[in-house]
Amino acid sequence: MTAGHGGSPIQLLSPDGVRHPHERYDRFLADVDGRVEGADSAALLVSIYEDMVVARRIDAEGTALQRQGQLGLWPPFVGQEAAQIGSAHAIGPDDFIFPSYREIGVAYARGAELPDLVRQWRGNAHSGWDPFAMNMGPSQVVIGAQTLHAVGYAMGVLFDGAETAVVTYFGDGATSQGDVNESMVFAASFQAPVVFFCQNNQWAISEPVGVQAHVPIARRAPGFGISSVRVDGNDVLACLAATREALERARSGNGPSFIEAVTYRMGPHTTADDPTRYRDANELEDWKEKDPIARFEAYLASIGVVDDAVRARAAEKADSVAEAVREATIHMPDPEPESLFEHVYAGPQPVLERQRDHFERYRRGIEGGIGAGAATTAEGGR
Amino acid sequence: MSEMTLAKALNAGLRQSMERDSKVVLMGEDIGKLGGVFRITDGLQKDFGAHRVIDTPLAESGIMGTAIGMAYRGYRPVVEIQFDGFVYPAFDQIVSQVAKLHFRSLGRIKVPLTIRIPFGGGIGSPEHHSESPEAYFVHTAGLRVVAVSNPQDAYSMIQQAIACDDPVVFFEPKRRYHDRGEVDETVGLEGPGGLAMDAARVLTEGTDVTLVGYGPLAKTCLDAATAASDEGISVEAIDLRSLSPIDFGTIEASVRKTGRLVIAHEASQTAGLGAEIAASITERCFYFLEHAPVRVTGFDVPYPHSKLEFYHLPDLDRILDGVDRAMGRPNSLSGIEDGE
Numbered sequence A: 001m002t003a004g005h006g007g008s009p010i011q012l013l014s015p016d017g018v019r020h021p022h023e024r025y026d027r028f029l030a031d032v033d034g035r036v037e038g039a040d041s042a043a044l045l046v047s048i049y050e051d052m053v054v055a056r057r058i059d060a061e062g063t064a065l066q067r068q069g070q071l072g073l074w075p076p077f078v079g080q081e082a083a084q085i086g087s088a089h090a091i092g093p094d095d096f097i098f099p100s101y102r103e104i105g106v107a108y109a110r111g112a113e114l115p116d117l118v119r120q121w122r123g124n125a126h127s128g129w130d131p132f133a134m135n136m137g138p139s140q141v142v143i144g145a146q147t148l149h150a151v152g153y154a155m156g157v158l159f160d161g162a163e164t165a166v167v168t169y170f171g172d173g174a175t176s177q178g179d180v181n182e183s184m185v186f187a188a189s190f191q192a193p194v195v196f197f198c199q200n201n202q203w204a205i206s207e208p209v210g211v212q213a214h215v216p217i218a219r220r221a222p223g224f225g226i227s228s229v230r231v232d233g234n235d236v237l238a239c240l241a242a243t244r245e246a247l248e249r250a251r252s253g254n255g256p257s258f259i260e261a262v263t264y265r266m267g268p269h270t271t272a273d274d275p276t277r278y279r280d281a282n283e284l285e286d287w288k289e290k291d292p293i294a295r296f297e298a299y300l301a302s303i304g305v306v307d308d309a310v311r312a313r314a315a316e317k318a319d320s321v322a323e324a325v326r327e328a329t330i331h332m333p334d335p336e337p338e339s340l341f342e343h344v345y346a347g348p349q350p351v352l353e354r355q356r357d358h359f360e361r362y363r364r365g366i367e368g369g370i371g372a373g374a375a376t377t378a379e380g381g382r
Numbered sequence B: 001m002s003e004m005t006l007a008k009a010l011n012a013g014l015r016q017s018m019e020r021d022s023k024v025v026l027m028g029e030d031i032g033k034l035g036g037v038f039r040i041t042d043g044l045q046k047d048f049g050a051h052r053v054i055d056t057p058l059a060e061s062g063i064m065g066t067a068i069g070m071a072y073r074g075y076r077p078v079v080e081i082q083f084d085g086f087v088y089p090a091f092d093q094i095v096s097q098v099a100k101l102h103f104r105s106l107g108r109i110k111v112p113l114t115i116r117i118p119f120g121g122g123i124g125s126p127e128h129h130s131e132s133p134e135a136y137f138v139h140t141a142g143l144r145v146v147a148v149s150n151p152q153d154a155y156s157m158i159q160q161a162i163a164c165d166d167p168v169v170f171f172e173p174k175r176r177y178h179d180r181g182e183v184d185e186t187v188g189l190e191g192p193g194g195l196a197m198d199a200a201r202v203l204t205e206g207t208d209v210t211l212v213g214y215g216p217l218a219k220t221c222l223d224a225a226t227a228a229s230d231e232g233i234s235v236e237a238i239d240l241r242s243l244s245p246i247d248f249g250t251i252e253a254s255v256r257k258t259g260r261l262v263i264a265h266e267a268s269q270t271a272g273l274g275a276e277i278a279a280s281i282t283e284r285c286f287y288f289l290e291h292a293p294v295r296v297t298g299f300d301v302p303y304p305h306s307k308l309e310f311y312h313l314p315d316l317d318r319i320l321d322g323v324d325r326a327m328g329r330p331n332s333l334s335g336i337e338d339g340e
């Protein structure tokens, strides 16, 4: 078994922001540690810091917009910024990502257009960004299903002889699904260049991770023949380093890896959830002390990379991004009713054409007032 | 009698069943402390313990397969699928295992399993949270499939389903969870008016058109009957209740009287329940029909995002338009074809 795979997670930054050297991982942080000539380590660190600050602000805005009725639902990821932004900064532009629904921070760091972050949560579409423009699949609601897609994509990469790698994100609950276990079987058998990135945020809605796994989740992968590591998911440098290591393994033909990022979901599961029914308030307080942003900021301040000016710039950027998200949400036009029938198939399909035609007639009829059909709708929230 | 919501009636019915039979166990995701995402199992773990109200791992195939094993062992598992769209990971266990065990074992193995599925749309949810997958299960022999529409039926039919020695897929209309109604708690297994869960119910009598619906649309159909009567059309609305087996006797008797049939459901049209009912009733009542049966259904599209779902769902207006078509009155398709 690899070190860090069962016991306490690998940590490069302690909760008070002190950087500890690490035999295995320092190699992957040479650029951010200022050990690569020509690399602007301060700029790199600041961009990671800014992304974390902005991501948290987007999350807060998403929650607020939901509360104000502008979004139907929102899945907060507050607390998981290090896992998301750290891993995202390791992934190359040609690599492909298969996320769950909570990777809004990853999508932001990947360069998603801001309206695309909220489009599906507003109910305007089932997805936002163009997957091939971003090299990132649409968010996945069916728990764990995307991990199989990731492995299939990685098998394609392998057969093409390409250098691309694939990363798939999922939660601790997902590891119970058949799909996730089957994806590990395929990945190991074909030595697919894929990284399984599990954000163990301790909860699958109301169920603590203990319902899903009797031993640390990272220990499961070796049984499939996949090397795994358990990292502190609130330590952005550990997440960055572990993802870089796994991607290097994938790209050098050494097959899949599994990363368990041990973190915490500080908010509710979604805006429809009430964590007070199942979660002890003290637990939240304990985890607040391990806050990923505060920790990284303390480290950056200690090495003189972050000062008040940098903080102010990050906050300003966060505000303007949040403002843009809000504007985009509020002004997002509703989709046209007839668009219901679009994209069901790649081309026209006679039965559907007929239904569409009848639908158009019906809508015109309702407006014009035909027969009893013009009766007022008694229900529904049109 | 007491007034309660459909959700509360289910909770009370589950409680009754658990008290009646110590082998009744509930299994599912988040059904313990949280009481399920719709709170249908609220308080039951507290009262019956964690071995009778089991928070399972997040694995639908696992839940269904282990429930089968518990049934082998003499338990009566009641499985909660969190949302309609998440039953598919368990689909193989349901259609290949649950449905076939009795037949396969020459009747030696009973699978008294109840599979509760909140179904249907209209609550503004994201993808996979608003589906109507009933036809997949109705198509599978060996399963009984029911859909409740009101608190009294919810209270009684959940108890009947749990007491049934066949596996029952039990659909709950999530958009009606908060609808209130009178529930007579002395009426449990025998059903209100002695109505078994596999019988349809005539909601309101009429002479011009038979209108069949179930689950979330039963209420809409009743509203449509009321609205149509203002227009001088007498609608006989029927709540199907049991989707498999279908109580064709009740529909047939009605259509022999009215000569016209409209079927409404949220599920897509093609190969949906409406097709089965239209075909069967045509076979049974061809010479009594004044018009081809009319279907008012969701379109043949994936369940749409919430900004469009109310165009997809049959509402009062669309059902009334279907009634007009069956009556040969002016309707949205007038002039292009006679019915559909």
Ligand SMILES: Cc1ncc(C[n+]2csc(CCOP(=O)(O)OP(=O)(O)O)c2C)c(N)n1
Pocket: A102, A141, A142, A143, A170, A171, A172, A173, A174, A175, A201, A203, A204, A205, A265, A269, B029, B058, B060, B082, B086, B089
């Ligand atoms: C197949 C399936 N079953 C159930 C659900 C309902 N559901 C949505 S999120 C969730 C919990 C997921 O927990 P986890 O995998 O740990 O991810 P997290 O939400 O913590 O990021 C559940 C049960 C679903 N979306 N898909």
